[in-house]
Each structure stands twice: as C-alpha cells, then as structure tokens.
Amino acid sequence: MAEMKKTVRDLHERPCDVKRRNTDVLLGSGYKPRSEMTPFYESFGLFDMASPQVVNNFCDQLEASTDQREIILKYAKATDGLARDLARRLAESYGVVETHFYRDWPSQLRMNKYHLNPETIGELGVGLHTDPGFLTILQGDEDVPGLEVMA
DSSP states (O other): OHHHHHHHHHHHTSOHHHHTTSOOSSTTOSOBOOOSSOTTEEEEEESOTTOHHHHHHHHHHTTOOHHHHHHHHHHHHHHHHHHHHHHHHHHHHTTOOSOOTTTSSOOOEEEEEEOOOGGGTTSOSSOSOOOOSSOOOOOOOSSOOOOOOOO
C-alpha cells in the first residue's frame, strides 16, 4: 500500500502535458485537472483496472517506470479482487448465490490528489456527487484519511 501511495504521489508530480495524456475514453476515466469548480482536487482514472492491457496503456500514457507499472498492476489486481469478493459476499448475504453480476463489470480506479492545507480545512475537496458504481472502496492517506458522507 505504501508503494502505491508513493507511486500515485509521483504520478501527480508529472508535468501537466504528461498528465493530460490520461485521456477520458469513457465517463469516469482520464485525468481531471483542478478547476474553478474543484480547486483542491485533481485525479487520474482508469475505466477498467481489471484489464492488464488498460493498466499498461495508462502506465504508457504517464511514462510510469517499470517498478511503478508493477506496483499499479499488483494494486489493481488486488483491489479488483477485493471488490469482487465483497460483491459476492453481499449477494450471498441476501440469498443470491447463483449470480454473475459482479464478474463482468469494469472496475474503475481513481487516483485522487487533494490540495488541502490548514487554511482550507472544512472546504469541499470535490463537489457534491454520487459515485456511479455499485461499490466504492476508499483508501485514505496521510493528508486525507477519509471522506465525509452526507445522507
């Protein structure tokens, strides 16, 4: 996990022209730069981290090193496996045993960076939104240990 966090920090330090190579092929994928609407937030995205080809293309776009590529592939595989296992267990807990709904879905991966500091505490890191997928797995870091959820 520490290696993945370092890799994400390193990718966010790339020049803007390199970061913009992470194109938005489908909704939810691709580089999202800071903007007037989200001045504290930028993000990379992959539409399907379960696909080694998609992950390798992402790494090519951002000129990831061989070590970074291996770290991202390993993290993507583990996180996708966790998501599928959680989905299977949720289905089973509702008595749905013979289902394949979680096997063919794309597993999106977003790598966020929040440009927050002591003066911006309490500000929204990203605008109010609803995640579009079935399940969201969040990994906090030293700067942003979690999210505030509103119901």
